[in-house]
Amino acid sequence: MAKIVEAEIRSVLSTITAPDGGNIVDRGMVQGLVVRDGHVGFSIEVDPAQGNQLEPLRKSAEAAIMGLPGVLSVTAVLTAHRGGSAGGAPQRPVAAPAPRPQGQHPGGNKALVPGVKHIIAVASGKGGVGKSTTATNLALAFTTLGLKVGLLDADIYGPSQPRLMGLSGRPESRDGKTLEPKQNYGVKVMSMGFLIEEDTPMIWRGPMVMSAITQLLREVNWGELDILVCDLPPGTGDAQLTMSQSVPLSGAVIVSTPQDIALLDAKKGLNMFRKVDVPVLGLIENMSYFSCPNCGHRTDIFAHGGAQREAAKFGVDFLGEIPLDIQIRETSDSGRPIVASEPTSPHSLAYGEIARKIWQKLDATPQRAAPRIVLQ
Ligand code: ADP
Numbered sequence: 554m555a556k557i558v559e560a561e562i563r564s565v566l567s568t569i570t571a572p573d574g575g576n577i578v579d580r581g582m583v584q585g586l587v588v589r590d591g592h593v594g595f596s597i598e599v600d601p602a603q604g605n606q607l608e609p610l611r612k613s614a615e616a617a618i619m620g621l622p623g624v625l626s627v628t629a630v631l632t633a634h635r636g637g638s639a640g641g642a643p644q645r646p647v648a649a650p651a652p653r654p655q656g657q658h659p660g661g662n663k664a665l666v667p668g669v670k671h672i673i674a675v676a677s678g679k680g681g682v683g684k685s686t687t688a689t690n691l692a693l694a695f696t697t698l699g700l701k702v703g704l705l706d707a708d709i710y711g712p713s714q715p716r717l718m719g720l721s722g723r724p725e726s727r728d729g730k731t732l733e734p735k736q737n738y739g740v741k742v743m744s745m746g747f748l749i750e751e752d753t754p755m756i757w758r759g760p761m762v763m764s765a766i767t768q769l770l771r772e773v774n775w776g777e778l779d780i781l782v783c784d785l786p787p788g789t790g791d792a793q794l795t796m797s798q799s800v801p802l803s804g805a806v807i808v809s810t811p812q813d814i815a816l817l818d819a820k821k822g823l824n825m826f827r828k829v830d831v832p833v834l835g836l837i838e839n840m841s842y843f844s845c846p847n848c849g850h851r852t853d854i855f856a857h858g859g860a861q862r863e864a865a866k867f868g869v870d871f872l873g874e875i876p877l878d879i880q881i882r883e884t885s886d887s888g889r890p891i892v893a894s895e896p897t898s899p900h901s902l903a904y905g906e907i908a909r910k911i912w913q914k915l916d917a918t919p920q921r922a923a924p925r926i927v928l929q
Contacts (some may be wrong), residue, residue: 558588558623562595565617569610572603577614585764587771591625593618594767594799630798666770669703671803671915672781673834674796678822680711680787683839684808686885687875687904688784689717691806693892694901694908696739700779703734703741707796708786709765712746719888723747724773731774738893743773762795770800780915789821797829803915804834806872811838811859819860823867834872834914836864837907841874851876870914873907875900 563586567578577583577597586595597614599607611629618627666672675688685708692704706714715721718740724732724747734741745765775781783800785793797805805826809819819836826833838860843852864871875881881900884891892901 558621559586561621562586562588562593562618565621566595566614569614569617572600572607572610577610585767587764587767591623592628592771593624593626594628594630594764596630628799630795666775666781666801669775669778669781671779672705672770672783672800673911673915674707674783674785674800674802674805674826674831675808676785676789676793676805676822676826677787677808678789678819682787682808682810683875683881684787685713685717685784686881686890687806687808687837687839688782689714689885689890690881690892690901690904691908691911692740692782693738693890694904695780695782695912697892697896697905698908698912700912701777702739703743703775703778703781705769705773705781705783706742706744706746707766707769707783707800709745709762709769710786712744714742714744714784715746716888717885717890718742720747727774731772733774738890741775741778743769743775745769766796766799780912789825794825794829797826797831802831804832804911806834806837806911807869808837808839809860810840819863820867823869833869834911835870836860836867837872838874840877843877870910872910873903875903875907 563578563583566583567576569577571577571580571582582598584596584598587593597607597611599610615627615629618624618629675684675691677684685706688704692702695702704714704718706712708714715735718735718737720735720737720742722735724735724743726732732743734743735747736742783796783802785796805822807819807822807826809822823833841860845852860874861871878900880895880898881891884894891898892904895901
């Protein structure tokens, strides 16, 4: 069934003329085509020099596919073509948000992942700030609120959720099409780390990033979830942008250290989500202060409190602070995250409080369809 639809899509797209002759399919411009339950996504590789003029082409490609029977939503993304290079750095999606008229999402008000109420991204301006550790503990904290929770490790460059969640092995598939998520501590987890050998170098090109993420999102039997926590790769580059665009996010949470705030990395994260029209739910200051494992004495190593001030300056909410604590490191690095292994510790309660604030905001937000993307 999916194959027939895919062929139909290609056949319709081949009626669209490429800028320098021929059609966009034969010219190899259509990449990363994904069809799932009536939702269609693909990218169109374009010459960045022509970028600005090609928005009508993107629009007509979307409109043509939307006209096919059974299609519920279409997301076409323009990605910049770099002379057909195979591999190398991910390609730059040339993108910015389209003004989205109220109530006119590509897929109506349907969530793109059936059964999943909210998807949130946990992001950071750079690596090593504790983004994955925060994503794991937040996911666990959501279960303590009585929610059904999934954790999608979208950090396809350095998946760490299998280790953090104490999971290993390949996921099973009951029907040969969808993967069963693995489960621990009451959270369903899917990660590229289950599918590739650890330390396998992966080279991802733009369209591959989009289809890998789309598969991890949609070709997994998530079942009914209240919230799916998505651990994004660190940074604010093209891959992150592509993901923020291809996943129907209800919002994003930015994790940063006090230093990171000072260096304005967190601000880049904020700007990225604003650019793709994803609400920023707030900022979490991680490794906020040092809590001595022996005497419990608290030391502010960096300029503590910067996140709260900066959050106010950027106009986003400050969700809370998590100290630099050996227990947090040891428990997450050994696959027993603190919220699961020591649920009543003050740090676990701090994660719980942050989760509560996030859920409060989400509960008041209607579900979102995937953002539409146009050239600037
Ligand atoms: P990122 O996802 O931002 O690259 P990780 O979550 O992998 O960062 O964290 C990097 C390292 O810092 C890990 O060893 C992790 O255990 C540790 N870490 C994260 N948060 C804390 C914290 N609050 N206290 C102590 N160690 C932490």
